[in-house]
Amino acid sequence: MxxxxxxxxxxxxxxxxxxxxxxxxxxxxxxxxxxxxxxxxxxxxxxxxxxxxxxxxxxxxxxxxxxxxxxTAKITSLHSLIYADLIKDLGEEKARLYAESNEAGIAQVVEWIEQEQIDCDFSRQNAYTFAESTENVDKVEAEAKAAISLGLPASFVKDTTLPFPIAGAVKFENQAQFHVRxxxxxxxxxxxxxxxxxxxxxxxxxxxxxxxxxxxxxxxxxxxxxxxxxxxxxxxxxxLFFAKSYPKRSYIVGASIARDRAPEGMFIGTGENYRSIRTTPYNGDVLLLIGGEGHKVGEETQTEENYRKLEDYARDRFGIDTCDYRWSSQDMVSFDxxxxxxxxxxxxxxxxxxxxxxxxxxxxxxxxxxxxxxxxxxxxxxxxxxxxxxxxTPFVSQTSIKENMDVAIRWVGDRVKGLNKDLSDVAKGEGKLVTVDGDKVAAYRDESGTLHTVSALCTHLNCIVNWNSAEKSWDCPCHGGRFSCDGKVLNGPPLADLEKVDLS
Structure with missing residues (x-):
């Protein structure tokens, strides 16, 4: 591979x-x-x-x-497909408040950039939620109608600057992007x-x-x-905000591309395997950013495959040979x-x-x-x-019940993981869960062959962590805590590092 x-x-x-x-x-x-x-x-x-x-x-x-x-640093009130659902679930008045508040957020960013003359690669861009197949085009059309009814700068289009055909897209005009840092x-x-x-x-x-x-x-x-x-x-x-939301991890690759081959605008796909697409200035040309492959934190362990899928997409759709950057992001998703x-x-x-x-x-x-x-x-x-x-209200939603049941199942079921007792099975650059004298241990062997062993119990609420192969981290599938390969806290909610385990 x-x-x-x-x-x-x-x-x-x-x-x-x-x-x-x-x-x-x-x-x-x-x-x-x-x-x-x-x-x-x-x-x-x-x-x-x-x-x-x-x-x-x-x-x-x-x-x-x-x-x-x-x-991905898109400054936009286009949030995939949300407005039709907000109108249905919360009513038009609250959906309009959501739209207006996000437009106000954009206006504040633009105001400060102009007032302070901030050099941050800011540019006005149109934003799109697109459907490649006819399977999701009805949802896209419904989203466009909902957004228009709320006064947003929306329309339904069938043509974009993407180098492949689409079935349809919601287009928001006059959105923006920047270098966030x-x-x-x-x-x-x-x-x-x-x-x-x-x-x-x-x-x-x-x-x-x-x-x-x-x-x-x-x-x-x-x-x-x-x-x-x-x-x-x-x-x-x-x-209890860890029980009112769930942590989602997603992946981004960045590849240099000539300006005349780069799409204009910011894009987000629809469906389970959606892709996020935008560009930013880079070494005289532009850096094409492609994101996707999102999943709940800790649910996937062979995370290199997520990057490979994004690399394949960049190669197939944009003719990219190699990527210049790759990284992952994490955010909390609320139940409503x-x-x-x-x-x-x-x-x-x-x-x-x-x-x-x-x-x-x-x-x-x-x-x-x-x-x-x-x-x-x-x-x-x-x-x-x-x-x-x-x-x-989030506590009684179908999503909240599913996610919190998943936490309970993992808290109990993950106790049977890591029954392997042979530390010699841990290869260089690899992490594994093992059981030593009845205790769950997270074992990582670095490239020099040195073994790093820490407790596999997340210091937040004692869920069992999983190995994240691409990020070389220990991730908690319950509430999104992440730790480095040697147990240092990378993401909350845990405050304490994983406890060191001496197996000498």
Whole structure:
């Protein structure tokens, strides 16, 4: 089997400098502490500072290297096929609020880019949801009609600049794309100073609601009148957001292509094996980005095949020989397709959360930062009720029942995995689950032959992790926690690393 091509890192991160903000010193006090320095956290921080608040933006690693740094970076209110379903499930009024709030998110991004003259490869583009076969064309036509009825810049078309025929597509005019990390790093420069801060390499361990709130980190303690949790999935379980959504992982490859061979616009397919397509400036030509092969975190282990399928698609449809980049992304999908934005719990009246962007974080994330800043400033916002984080309906949906039953089944059933006791079966570059003296062990042998052994129990709620072969990581299929091959936390909700196991 051929080896994967492309540098295994997000293009957005690889093409920008690593930020060097300090870690948190002890005993800092601000008006608002924001946990998570992606598009939600940075948007909220900038708006709150502009309103006169002092803020502290806290990031466990480096700015915008989490979900925001691994996106496809489409700034659009076209979210695959959603508006027809929203009208059917929630009614036209709420569907229109969803459309208007996402259009407002786009407008905020454009306003800041123009005001700040941000060099971030911004361009206006049309966006398309396309059906290649007649099987899904009725859904596409229904989506176009629904979007038009809500006042969105939509139409149904049968021709695009893609180098292959389609049966039909929803077209949204005057949408946009950008280099997300160039944009966010520029905005972040507006935050420090005048009593406001950015702290990197600082992991939040706990938050206590109060007046003020207390934020415990691995570096020290910080106090704030209000706290925003914007870390993809909150690290605090008391809001139960890990049970109101599920983690989805998807894959992207990037390949250099001549401008005259590249499609114009941004595209998302329909059906189970959909593809996401866009381009971005790259070395005098453009980088063609193709995404897809999404699955729930931890459900697939031989993840190299997902990259291979995307490479094959690039080769077959666009004549690409090799890829320059490959990376994966992770987001939380809410059970009703709406983000959760508001208080963490009814008792946490000074702690706010934004999660469940459901793979469309550029418009939704910006909108979430706008809404959170309004909530903290006491400004009435027409979207607050629609996205209320405390709404109960997701718990009774068919999707929520299925996903939470799946978690329960895995928690019990995965205990029988990894019965192999022979560590010699673990090849170089491979990870396997083994059982040693009745304990589940996650064993990885690096390319030099050294064996790394850690507990296979996720430190969130003790589910059994699975090996992710393409990312060389241990992934939890229950709530999306991910760990490096030697057990270090990569994605929440777990806060603690996998426990080391000494087999000497």
């Amino acid at each position: 051929s080896s994967l091509t492309g540098k295994p890192v997000s293009f957005w991160i690889d093409s920008t400098a690593t930020t060097q903000y300090p870690a948190l010193p002890n005993d800092i006090a601000v008006d608002v502490a924001i946990v998570g320095a992606g598009i939600i956290g940075i948007t909220a921080a900038v708006r709150l500072k502009q309103a006169g608040k002092t803020v502290a933006l806290i990031e466990s690693k480096h700015l915008s290297t989490g979900a925001s740094g691994h996106t 160039k944009y966010l790093l520029h905005l972040a420069k507006k935050i420090p100073g005048e009593g406001s801060y950015i702290f990197e390499n600082t992991q939040v361990r706990g938050v206590e609601n109060g007046t003020p709130c207390t934020i415990e980190t691995d570096r020290g303690t910080l106090s704030a009148q209000e706290v925003i949790l914007a870390s993809n999935l909150p690290m605090l379980d008391r809001g 397709n709406l983000p959760y934005i508001g208080n963490l719990t009814p008792a946490d009246n000074h702690v706010y959360v934004a999660t469940g962007m459901s793979l469309w974080g550029m418009s939704k994330g910006t909108m979430a930062g706008m809404l959170l800043s309004d909530l903290i400033l006491g400004i009435e916002n027409p979207w607050a009720e629609l996205y209320d984080s405390l709404r109960a």
